[in-house]
Amino acid sequence: MAFVKRRLLHKVAIVGLLAAGLPALAQSASEETAQGDLAVTIYNNDQALVQDIRQLNIPRGRSKIEFPDVSARIRPETLSFAANGAGIIEQNFDFDLLTPSKMMEKAIGQTVTLVRTNPATGRETTERAKVLSTAGGVVVQIGDRIEVLRDDGLPVRVVFDRVPPNLRARPTLSVNVDATRGGVRPASIRYLTTGLRWNADYVAMYDEGAGTIDMQGWVTLTNNTGTTFHNAETLLVAGSPGQRGRNRNQNVRRVGTQTAQREQLGDYYLYPIAQRTTIANAQTKQVSFLDVQGVPARKVYSRSVGWLTSDNAPVNVNSDISFSSSSDGGLGDALPAGAVRFYQRDSRGSPQFIGENQIGHTPMGSTLSLTTGQAFDVLVQAEVEKRDRITQSEWEATSRYRVVEDDGRTRTYTREERPTYYRTTMRYTFTNAKSTPVEVELDQGGLDRGWWTRDFRVTSEDVEGVQLNANTRRYTVSVPANGERVVRVTYATRY
Numbered sequence: 001m002a003f004v005k006r007r008l009l010h011k012v013a014i015v016g017l018l019a020a021g022l023p024a025l026a027q028s029a030s031e032e033t034a035q036g037d038l039a040v041t042i043y044n045n046d047q048a049l050v051q052d053i054r055q056l057n058i059p060r061g062r063s064k065i066e067f068p069d070v071s072a073r074i075r076p077e078t079l080s081f082a083a084n085g086a087g088i089i090e091q092n093f094d095f096d097l098l099t100p101s102k103m104m105e106k107a108i109g110q111t112v113t114l115v116r117t118n119p120a121t122g123r124e125t126t127e128r129a130k131v132l133s134t135a136g137g138v139v140v141q142i143g144d145r146i147e148v149l150r151d152d153g154l155p156v157r158v159v160f161d162r163v164p165p166n167l168r169a170r171p172t173l174s175v176n177v178d179a180t181r182g183g184v185r186p187a188s189i190r191y192l193t194t195g196l197r198w199n200a201d202y203v204a205m206y207d208e209g210a211g212t213i214d215m216q217g218w219v220t221l222t223n224n225t226g227t228t229f230h231n232a233e234t235l236l237v238a239g240s241p242g243q244r245g246r247n248r249n250q251n252v253r254r255v256g257t258q259t260a261q262r263e264q265l266g267d268y269y270l271y272p273i274a275q276r277t278t279i280a281n282a283q284t285k286q287v288s289f290l291d292v293q294g295v296p297a298r299k300v301y302s303r304s305v306g307w308l309t310s311d312n313a314p315v316n317v318n319s320d321i322s323f324s325s326s327s328d329g330g331l332g333d334a335l336p337a338g339a340v341r342f343y344q345r346d347s348r349g350s351p352q353f354i355g356e357n358q359i360g361h362t363p364m365g366s367t368l369s370l371t372t373g374q375a376f377d378v379l380v381q382a383e384v385e386k387r388d389r390i391t392q393s394e395w396e397a398t399s400r401y402r403v404v405e406d407d408g409r410t411r412t413y414t415r416e417e418r419p420t421y422y423r424t425t426m427r428y429t430f431t432n433a434k435s436t437p438v439e440v441e442l443d444q445g446g447l448d449r450g451w452w453t454r455d456f457r458v459t460s461e462d463v464e465g466v467q468l469n470a471n472t473r474r475y476t477v478s479v480p481a482n483g484e485r486v487v488r489v490t491y492a493t494r495y
Contacts (some may be wrong), residue, residue, distance in 0.1 A: 033069050033228070033230045034054070034067070034068040034069045034170075035052055035054070035069045035229070035230050036052055036053045036054035036055065036186075037052070037053040037054075038050070038051070038052055038229055038230065038231065038232035038233065039051040039232065039233045039234075039235070040196065040229055040232045040233070040234050040235070040279065041234075041235045041236075041237060042196050042197065042198050042221065042234070042235070042236050042237065043197075043237050044197070044198065044199065044237070044238065044336070044337065045197075046194050046195070046196075046197045047192060047193075047194060047196075047197075048192070048193050048194075048195075048196035048197075049190065049191075049192055050070070050071060050189075050190070050191055050192075050193055050229070051188065051189075051190045052067070052070070052188065052189050052190075053186050053187070053188040054067070054186070054187055054188075054189075055184055055185070055186055055187075056083070056184065056185070056186075056187045057182075057183065057184045058083060058085075058086050058177065058179050058182065058183070058184075058185060058187065059179065059182045060179050060180070060181055060182035061178065061179065062089070062176065062177070062178050062179075063176070063177060063179065064174055064175070064176050064177075065174065065175050065176075065177055065187065066172055066173070066174045067172065067173040067174070067175070067189055068170045068171070068172045069170050069171065069172075069227055069228075070171050070172065070173045070189070070191070070227065071171065071191075071193035071195060071196075071225040071226065071227045072171040072195075072225055072226030072227055073193050073194045073195040073224075073225050073226065074171070074173065074191050074192075074193045075191065075192045075193060075194070076091065076173075076191070078191050078192040079091055079173070079189060079190070079191045080189065080190040080191070081175050081177075081187070081188070081189055082187070082188045082190075083177070083179075083185055083186070083187035083188070084185050084186075085179055085180045085181050085185070086177045086178065086179040086180070086185075086187070087177060087178050087179075088175050088176070088177055089175075089176040089177060089178055090175070090176040091173065091174065091175045091176070092173070092174045092175075101134070103158075103160060103163075104131065104134045104138055104158070105134050107131045107160060108131050108132070108133065108134065109130070109131065110130070110131060110161075111128055111129065111130050111131075111161070112128075112129055112130075112131060112140075112158050112159060112160055112161070113126055113127070113128060113129075113158070113159040113160075113161075114126065114127045114128075114129050114140070114142070114149075114156060114157075114158060114159075115156070115157050115158075115159055116155065116156050117155035117156075119155065126159075127142050128142070129141065129142045129147075130142075132146070137149065137150075170227070171226060171227055173189065173191075193225055194225075195223065195224040195225035195226070196221075196222070196223055196224075196225055196279070197221075197222050198219055198220060198221045198222070198236050199219075199220055199336075199337070199338050199339075200217060200218070200219060200220075200238075200289075200335070200336040200337060200338030200339075201217075201218045201219075201220050201286075201338050201339055201341070202215055202216070202217050202218070202290075202335075202338060202339065202340040202341065202359075203215070203216045203218070203341055203343070204216075204321075204340055204341065204342045204343065205342075205343050205344070205345075205351065206297060206321055206342050206343065206344045206354070207344075207345075208299060208344065210294075211296060211297060211298055212293075212294045212295055212296060212297055213295050213297040213321070213323055213342075214292070214293045214294065214295070215290065215291075215292050215295060215331060216288065216290060216291050216292075217288065217289050217290025217291070217333075217335070218286050218287070218288055218289070219236060219271065219286065219287045219288075219289055219336075220284060220285075220286050221234075221236075221279065221284065221285040221286070221287070222283075222284050222285075223279045223280060223281055223282065223283050223285075224281070224282065225281060226281055227281055228278065228279065228280045228281045229278065229279040230278050231276045231277070231278055232276060232277065232278070232279060233273075233276055234272070234273040234276070234277055234279065235270055235271070235272045235273070236270070236271040236272070236273070237265065237268045237269075237270055237271075238268055238269045238270075238271060238334070238336040238337075238361055262333075262334065269334050269336070271289055271336070273287055290331065290333055290335075292331050292332065292333075295323055295324070295329070295330060295331055296323065296324070296329055296330075297321055297322065297323040298321075298322050298323075299319065299320070299321060299322075300319075300320040300321070300322045300369055300439075300441060301317045301318065301319060301320070301375055301378050301438055301439065301440040301441065302317060302318045302320055302369075302371075302440065302441040302442075302443070303315065303317045303318060303380050303440065303441075303442055303443070304442075304443040304445055304472075305380075305382045305442070305443070305444055305445065306445050306446045307444075307445065307446025307447065307495075308384055308387075308424070308446070309382045309384075310382065310383050310384045311381045311382050311383060313381065314379035314380065314381040314429070314431060315379060315380055315381065315382075316374040316375055316376070316378070316379050317374065317375050317378050317379065317380055317440055318371045318373075318374060318375070319355070319371065319372055319373050319374060319375045320369045320370060320371050320372065321342060321369070321370055321372060322367065322368065322369040322370075323367075323368060324365070324366070324367050324368070325362055325363075325364050325365060325366045325367075325368065326364065326365040326366075327364060327365070330364075330365075331364075332364065333364055334361075334362065334363055334364045335359060335361070335362040335364075335366075336361060337358070337359060337360045337361045337362075338358070338359065339356055339357070339358055340356060340357055340358070340359055340370055341353065341355075341356040342354050342355050342356065342370075342372050354372050354373065355371070355372025355373040356372070357370040357371055357372065376433075377432065377433035377434045378430075378431070378432050378433075378434065378438055378440060378479070379430075379431050380428060380429065380430050380431075380440060380442060381428070381429045382426065382427075382428050382442075383426070383427045383428075383429070384424065384425075384426060384427075385425045385426065385427040385488065386423075386424070386425040387422060387423070387424045387425070388422065388423050389420060389421065389422055389423075390421045390422065390423045390492065391421070420494070421492065421493070421494055422492070422493050422494075422495070423459070423490060423491070423492050424490065424491045424492075424493065425488055425489070425490045425491075426444070426488065426489050426490075426491070427486060427487075427488050428442060428475075428477070428486070428487045428488075428489075429484065429485075429486050430477055430479045430484065430485045430486075430487070431479070431483075431484045432479040432480065432481060432482065432483055432484070433482060434481060434482070435481050435482060436481050437478060437479060437480050437481050438478075438479050439476055439477065439478050439479070440476075440477050440479060441474055441475070441476050441477075442474070442475045442476075442477060442487075443468070443472050443473070443474050443475075444465075444472065444473050444474075444475070444489070445471055445472045446471065447470065447471050447472065447473060447491075447493075448469075448470040448471035449495050456491055456492065456493040456494070456495075457491065457492040457493075458473070458489065458490070458491055458492075459490045459491070459492050460488075460489070460490045461475070461487075461488075461489040461490070462486075462487045462488050462489065463475045463476070463477055463487050463489075465489070475487065475489070
């Protein structure tokens with residue numbers, strides 16, 4: 001077995017930052033913030049839990065407390081507020097942010113100052129104007145005339161007398177509380193938000209000669225909440241609480257039963273970031289959680305065919321890479337859902353991209369086989385060589401059916417049936433233009449047509465097959481270098 005060198009980072013370390021989106025909208029790490037002690041838990045389904053503890057001076061009696069710098073995509077109905085000696089009466093989320101368009105909308109019916117600059121002389125003139133409408137453009141009244149402010153490049157700016165009420169420079173949550181005593185104390189808010197998400201990305205270097213892969217696992221974290229989270233304790237959860245549907249993992253050949261050495265929360269694995277970090281708005285951040293070398297891997301050529309498939313021409317087989325996530329000779333970790341991208345070095349030693357595939361949340365100990373593309377030199381042509389009806393002397397059967405009469409009574413009738421039986425011979429032609437022999441895994445599907453068909457029989461086969469389940473039988477066929485091989489299988493069926 002190949003030597004496996006493993007560096008599993010259970011507490012992931014930050015290795016790089018990549019700016020994304022519009023830099024002008026992103027808050028910098030050094031920007032002042034009203035946030036306190038932050039803890040952010042991020043799930044896979046575009047959902048995150050934010051917990052923020054701030055030191056606030058809360059007066060006795062009823063008062064209004066504002067929490068600037070919350071997520072602009074907060075789910076207000078999920079808010080939880082806690083402060084010793086203070087109870088919440090009402091909460092409000094002010095989501096109208098201070099933007100030029102919002103300023104104009106709020107100024108409808110109000111008077112503003114228009115400042116125009118003569119392009120030729122640079123001389124400025126000012127006029128007072130009443131804002132009438134902002135639907136499809138800004139319409140103002142200046143004295144006795146109505147004017148539309150055109151976006152024609154002429155230097156005109158609008159000066160407002162004041163900031164319209166309820167517009168905020170930052171997303172702000174406010175709560176009305178009733179306190180039994182005054183003074184400074186910790187006040188915490190906890191809420192769910194969308195706009196924070198993460199997914200796993202894997203980079204695998206495949207060495208065909210050595211039969212190994214080196215794999216790195218990366219967490220890609222994206223913040224589109226409209227808010228920067230400063231110096232936050234960050235925890236990633238591999239799972240989607242409350243999400244309906246199934247996590248289908250079509251690429252797992254055998255599901256693992258090993259427990260990964262990671263902290264679990266209920267049925268989810270946790271991936272904490274080792275140090276506090278700032279998650280800037282409109283930013284993508286990558287951190288590493290897996291680094292393993294020398295994991296045994298092998299190339300698998302495969303193709304699946306349906307019942308009575310008859311190809312007009314040979315079909316290229318899939319090129320798969322198979323490996324394990326087990327603790328002994330595998331990756332040694334549970335794998336969060338994500339994309340696996342494979343690379344292979346060319347004759348000059350340069351890594352070249354050879355394909356990618358997706359995996360679902362995969363337990364440790366699983367065997368995976370990921371299709372990276374189609375093989376250029378290996379093909380299979382499946383054909384129905386012969387199909388005949390046969391007698392049913394050894395398969396006499398009766399069927400029972402029930403009929404409800406018009407009077408509502410139910411009677412059961414029995415009749416003799418003579419089912420139709422078939423003998424079908426499939427011919428599979430394998431060709432290999434490589435200078436080395438290959439093995440191809442051919443899966444014959446479509447054998448299960450319901451309970452009455454499960455008595456099908458394989459009466460002869462050139463290569464012994466393995467029944468994977470009621471529907472599929474697998475044949476592993478060796479094909480010589482620069483050669484061809486024909487395999488025949490005969491089935492006796494009721495369909």
